[in-house]
Amino acid sequence: MAFARGRLIRKKPAPMPGPGFADLFAALPVAVLVIDPDGRIAHANAACELLLNHSETAMAGQPYDTVLLPPDDYADRRDGHGFAAYDVEIEAIRGQRIRVDFVETPVADHPGWRIVTLHHAPRRTGHGADRAAGARAAVGAAAMLAHEIKNPLSGIRGAAQLLGMGGGDSPELTQLITTEVDRIAALIDRMQDFTDTRPLKLTPTNVYPLLDHARRVALTGFARGMVVEERFDPSLPGVLIDPDAFLQVLLNLLKNAAEALDGLAQPRITLGTAYRHGMSASTGQGRPRQPLPIEISVTDNGPGAPADIAEHLFEPFVSGKPEGKGLGLPLVEKLVSDMGGIIQYARERTGHSESTVFRILLPRAPK
Numbered sequence: 001m002a003f004a005r006g007r008l009i010r011k012k013p014a015p016m017p018g019p020g021f022a023d024l025f026a027a028l029p030v031a032v033l034v035i036d037p038d039g040r041i042a043h044a045n046a047a048c049e050l051l052l053n054h055s056e057t058a059m060a061g062q063p064y065d066t067v068l069l070p071p072d073d074y075a076d077r078r079d080g081h082g083f084a085a086y087d088v089e090i091e092a093i094r095g096q097r098i099r100v101d102f103v104e105t106p107v108a109d110h111p112g113w114r115i116v117t118l119h120h121a122p123r124r125t126g127h128g129a130d131r132a133a134g135a136r137a138a139v140g141a142a143a144m145l146a147h148e149i150k151n152p153l154s155g156i157r158g159a160a161q162l163l164g165m166g167g168g169d170s171p172e173l174t175q176l177i178t179t180e181v182d183r184i185a186a187l188i189d190r191m192q193d194f195t196d197t198r199p200l201k202l203t204p205t206n207v208y209p210l211l212d213h214a215r216r217v218a219l220t221g222f223a224r225g226m227v228v229e230e231r232f233d234p235s236l237p238g239v240l241i242d243p244d245a246f247l248q249v250l251l252n253l254l255k256n257a258a259e260a261l262d263g264l265a266q267p268r269i270t271l272g273t274a275y276r277h278g279m280s281a282s283t284g285q286g287r288p289r290q291p292l293p294i295e296i297s298v299t300d301n302g303p304g305a306p307a308d309i310a311e312h313l314f315e316p317f318v319s320g321k322p323e324g325k326g327l328g329l330p331l332v333e334k335l336v337s338d339m340g341g342i343i344q345y346a347r348e349r350t351g352h353s354e355s356t357v358f359r360i361l362l363p364r365a366p367k
Contacts, residue, residue, distance in 0.1 A: 292340075
């Protein structure tokens with residue numbers, strides 16, 4: 001404040017400086033790579049780190065084609081003036097396949113420099129697609145409920161008729177009624193899990209005892225006779241999770257993997273952990289980006305999900321199993337989201353073999 005001839009003059013505060021180029025580049029909602037004249041990666045923004053599941057620090061200086069393989073006809077169609085391919089499948093580092101719109105543009109007045117943008121194709125969902133997903137869920141719910149409830153009700157009705165005609169006690173028939181009623185109740189309980197809006201109790205946790213417990217449960221039950229390997233980062237810090245919910249997620253993913261390997265000659269499941277420096281993402285619409293450096297993965301050498309449902313695995317009532325109800329993975333995604341994380345599905349190639357990976361990204365516990 002200052003005085004001028006008896007008048008009080010209030011000085012306007014200095015305007016806040018605008019965001020710099022690095023801030024703007026990092027905040028772009030589209031995955032972007034900057035390639036130098038030698039064909040090496042110079043920069044990658046946060047959206048690109050999330051899409052490729054690799055940090056800018058690790059990608060910087062690497063030959064472009066060792067991190068990302070362009071579309072098949074890239075070399076034939078690239079003429080120095082740009083390149084675009086829409087709704088194509090490309091292969092990222094560690095063999096992860098991603099469906100994207102791939103656009104490469106030269107940087108004006110900087111010979112040899114290029115910008116590559118990757119628009120993740122599965123995320124392009126408008127209102128029509130949302131309605132279609134909702135319709136699929138509603139139809140699936142109706143079909144599943146009709147199938148799962150009609151069969152036990154038929155058994156209960158038949159048992160009741162036999163009891164009525166017999167006029168006496170029959171332990172076998174009463175046990176059948178009890179079992180079928182319990183089965184209906186269990187189904188309803190599973191569906192009610194989706195309506196539970198109570199916040200989880202997130203606490204700083206060492207995940208390794210939980211991983212060991214889940215592995216032992218799997219080996220003594222649904223994964224008996226299979227190999228369950230561990231590939232752990234020994235320096236992984238504490239994770240902010242609800243231990244019970246996290247264990248439920250692990251057991252669900254391990255059970256899915258074991259079922260996918262049923263009948264294979266050499267079934268193999270791998271539990272892995274890693275620390276991803278610089279990894280951050282939004283865990284839901286309207287939520288700010290936050291660091292998610294803790295990675296937990298469940299990998300199997302099975303055939304993966306059928307291609308027609310691979311992009312809908314986390315939608316309720318979508319399942320590739322003949323007897324599947326399509327409730328397991330949607331519940332897994334809900335629990336991971338409630339813990340502030342995200343879960344991803346991918347088919348990845350290592351050498352000549354392919355594997356299925358479910359990758360969970362979670363926040364680090366406060367120091």
